[in-house]
Amino acid sequence: MDADVLALIRRSVPRLSAAEGRVAETILGDPTLVVDLAINDLAKLCRTSLSTVARFAQSLGFSGYRELRVAVARAVTLAQAQQARFSLDNTAIDQDDEPSVVAAKIAAQEIDAIEKTALGLDGPTLDRVARAVVAARHIDILGQAASSLTAQDLQQKLVRIGCSASHSPDPHLALTTASLRTKDDVVIAVSHGGETAETVCAFEVARDAGALAVAITSVNDSTLALAADVVLLTHASESPFRMAAMSSRIAQLALVDILFVRVVQHRGEPVAIPLQLTRDAALGRPVPGR
Incomplete structure (x- = not known):
């Protein structure tokens, strides 16, 4: 807190x-x-x-x-x-700020978001999610707009170490796949404010189907958080000049990185082989034995 x-x-x-x-x-x-x-x-x-x-x-x-x-x-x-x-009096961006000042203020805001998110994480809660991901038959990752970028990042990371994970930015497809989840699955929803209707709807459908429901949000009493079995909180304050998600996105990505490392640790097996295979495939190199 x-x-x-x-x-x-x-x-x-x-x-x-x-x-x-x-x-x-x-x-x-x-x-x-x-x-x-x-x-x-x-x-x-x-x-x-x-x-x-x-x-x-x-x-x-x-x-x-x-x-x-x-x-x-x-x-x-x-x-x-x-x-x-950063030699600043404050970190609020003003209309007349010079480029160097804007750069310093953005850097200060984003570093602040990462620090607060890391310091505010509850270890046992994080490990509950990591263990569930390791044991899951499948992981659905939900997110719209800027939060879709975070969802894609987590999905890419998990797939590269051999987890079955999916993300669809199409809310209708996300909803239909959510309805097929069971108690053997995990659904992770990403939303800064926790009120994105499409994300909340698919999240609740997957939870009601039996999946462990994990919310990544900055608002502990949001609709998404209240619908979750487990909540991982990010901490970010957006600038009044918020033309797109900035600090909130950085906080989400930091949390996803932390979660991913704990998933790797809890797997208790080398991830070098699947990482190398996926890297070779992306580079167009022959896959051994195929």
Whole structure:
């Protein structure tokens, strides 16, 4: 949770009361305030009560304000370190930024997404998915638009080590193949916001058919996540200049790489041979014995 507490607060705003909303907006407006303010000082600043601040912290999953304060402090420290690394005052892209500044800000945002995703991963959950993939008869990988690129990347990786895995960007084909899954199969759905209707629909069909349903998303209470048996969370905040998925895609690809390595480790057998065979085939070299 510490890895992306500010994003968690941002997502919570629509469901908060007016008083709790003031607490959230104050923290998001200047997270450094929380580092220095005691609970009674923050309550006065937000024109609310101590109990409201405590209730706000607990609604996010923290035991109380002290734990929330520590998490925000860590997030602030990480953000400041990231900005200092690239000599930036902030990482928000402005209309008038020069090319070198745009490059530095994009790099900072994407490094931040990878770090937060890696730090936020739950090891036992990751290994549950890796073991299921190793044991699966077949793995369906779902994703639309930018998330389709991540789905294709995972499918390509798994196929190259001999796993039976498929991905179709056609939502109707994805839906029909999902209906054929059984308890021996795994379905993995990729969606940054977790609300892509075509992905959610095929995901639920495969889950209802018996497949272990794994969601890769950044929103833990999204429709996709709530429909899943297992959730692997990414952490990425897109720029206001988001013309395409950027940080979210990088976070997804990092998570897929981590999952793939764990799959290889859990297989307990060499993958050099299938990797070499697929490489030779792609290069047009003769396949031994054929």
